[in-house]
Amino acid sequence: MSFIKSTFRHPRLPVNDLGLTYRDYEGALSTLCAGCGHDSLTAAIIQACHELSIEPHKVAKMSGIGCSSKAPNYFLNKAHGFNSVHGRMPSVTTGANLANQELLYLAMSGDGDSASIGFGQFAHVVRRQLNMVYMVANNGVYGLTKGQLAATADKGVRNKGGDLSLFNDIDLCVTALQLGASFVARSFSGDKQQLVPLIKAAISHKGFAFIDIISPCVTFNNHAGSTRSYDYVHDHVTTGAIADFVPVKTEITSSGDSAECEDVCLHDGSIMRIQKVDEGYDSTNASQAIMDIERHKQDGKILTGLFYLEPTASDYHEINDTNDTPLNQLDQDALCPGSRVLNGINESFR
């Protein structure tokens, strides 16, 4: 393992619309364990941002505390990042977004950060429909404190040290669906084919987009008996539909099986092309998505893919009716009512 990241650039690396290569979207060298699922997730984010030609500095990387929350350091080093307090990333992101709605808020969290200490903040940021991409790297275990069970671990499994998970698990996708998230998906860090289009769609979506990403912990939760190990997830993963992302300005050509595909137009004009695997799949029905997740769980399967999409959802700023000019760019003349108005206010207190 090398400790210094190479700055070598292949002269013929493909460039995107901004003339930037994949490497322009990278971050610092990862200090996560070799084989950590989070590194695959980081790579998927880099690929999605590069292919979408996102301006790196127009992204704000938000996180809380935990292995997952260190990950923003490993992508988009030209973007500002905020590694905040354990479980409180949602409120910090809310404030940041209120100050400037023009940035893209890419948030990374973990199962401890979002399903335990920050479960309340998670629930409330869903409610307020903040325009952000909220990704949870979910491995069912606490990495930085060495292997304690997380609230997302299935009841009845044992951690590496043999401790039994005694209580019902929290499914963050179900929570997000119940609380009105307008984009909800689950994926697997080992399945780039599925993950990258979902991240692209989440970025293109306006409103609150949530992706729960099963991201195995090679060090503390990859043993036999774990339901979050690479092997277990590979063997038990299933999906209701295959979703592909078609960017804006791409000519839509009809392929042979296009009759079976459903195109959903996203806020920015790009398209989510959905090919059903399960006959009953319906991306517009949140309560059915919850039932599907529960049914597969009872069958011992992990349901992944796009669960729910409301392409015309509104976000906090629409609800608040905030000025289109970001609040952090308003000048004193717009903000300060001045002495004449103040004299009038004084009169009301006499």
Place this chain on the structure above:
Amino acid sequence: MTDNLAISDDKTSSQQIINEFVVRFANTNGTGSASANNMFAKAISRMGIPVSAKNIFPSNIQGMPTWYEVRISQKNYLGRRGGKAEMIVAMNAQSLNDDINTVKTGGYILYDSSRALSDNQIRSDINYLGMPISNICLKEYRDPRQRQLFKNVIYVGALAALLCMDFALLKALVRDQFKGKEKLITPNIYALELGYQYANEHFICPLAIKVESRDLIDNRILVDGNTAVGLGAVYGGATVVGWYPITPSTSVIEKFSSYCHRLRIDPASGKKNYAIIQVEDELAAIGVAIGAGWNGARAFTATSGPGVSLMTEFLGLAYFTEVPMVLVNVQRSGPSTGMPTRTQQSDILACAYASHGDTKQILLFPHSPTECFDFSAQAFDIAEQLQTPVIIMSDLDLGMNEHLSEAFSWQDDKRYDQGKVLTAEQLDEVEVFGRYLDVDDDGICYRTLPGTHPEKGAFFNRGTSRNRFAGYTEKSADYVDNMERLTKKFNSAIKFLPEPEIQQGKKTAPLALIYFGTSSHPIAEAIDQLQEQGLATDTLRIKAFPFHQQIEQFIDEHCLKNKQVFVIEQNRDAQMKSLLVNELQIDPNKLTSILNFDGLPITSDFIVQTVLAQLASPQLNKKVG
């Protein structure tokens, strides 16, 4: 009992008291009494007579005893005096026995004589003014809610006659108060007249205590501190608020919100130039402010008591990551839930050193609504200049009671100071950017905002240790370097903060009083009373932490000459004294505490009695002279 004892037996008729007395209202909470009592106080101030009003209310919505104390003082003594009141308006049967005992000898009690008093409720040394106010309401109004509400207006009408208030002015005030709700004007004036007439017909009006118009208000307004803080935040350019309701801070945000609604709508689009979000708890409230502050918006939150405890982890993050934001702490009686509707200055240490690890926070101590406005507006500059949280230390008395205070003023040529923020052009010129490079050698580094420059200036803002280039590090030397720079920055802060207010004669006085915030209100009266005892005093009012050098100097000067230095505060544990001792390396024996922590605003009586008792104690009286 007859209901008009006063006519036959006025016990103060020989001694007139004009414009210098206390009227205490005893009511049941949730009956609309506070607004009627407030109208009474406001009418006095419109008559040109200085007045202060204290609402002493329970943590309850309806049915518990509540008091409202109006001090009328042409000597401008606007703190609480202490002791019994010249007049009690006793409208709560629940508390009547206690209320009777709080009338000063020779004073008056205006009570509801719809039910006769029992013999043990009769004191021979006070005057009873019985008015069958419930019966009057029963006759006049059908709706039970109206019977309750107008009862309050009726006794204000009676007081107008009894105390010789300007009745035309009172009626004009009603018209002003209900501007926009014209339907309410006639019935309120009618109720005032009912009381006014009844008093004139049944009592000898005016009483020996009465008011006379003066012209002593000057440029002062009658306003509460929370309104002033909210308005100050509008003027200071705050745009983002996260908050969670908690007494007594709630109205800070409610007022900010209503002023924004009036003053912060973009004229072109009709859209909001602000975002206020009521979040799930105080953790999220301060999280919102920090997120917005990091992103370059002026942001704040307001809280009290338990909310401060919840915010301390985040205050440590903001201190360490150097994110500007403003926190308004309207202090109440703690610990825990404590007395949530009573005042105290008991979060001094919790805020000065808020959060785990070595942290120090900037504190501002306003003492009047005028300063609440000024400090609130100024706090946003200070927070950005220093890139750290600024905590405005108000309290329930300042925040929720109306105080006569200099009218708010604003210099239109004053521009907001965003501190050291690099623009894209400036970043182009910078050879090497390091978020924590101490370029100016004052501990205050240059920051960049997200989205500024495509290539330069981005950094990972983190609560973990980092080097000068914001890179993660666990190297001891880097960690120490950063912590020492933060100390340097904290010391640099002093020049941005308001200086203490010192009143000192040419000759060092035998007594020195140090105080802050609302403890200043009874000081003028206390000083005069001590002067009557032949004791001159020098005073110093602290306005900010970290402490200015003048504070140390003031204490040193008085201690050197062996004078007695008192620190007056409204908490049990002498928190400001501890902070002075800790930060200025003062011998604790040199400072004597005057500590009021009963939840009610400190009184001049208490200050004077404590000083005199201290001076009488054998080991101390040697020092004075």
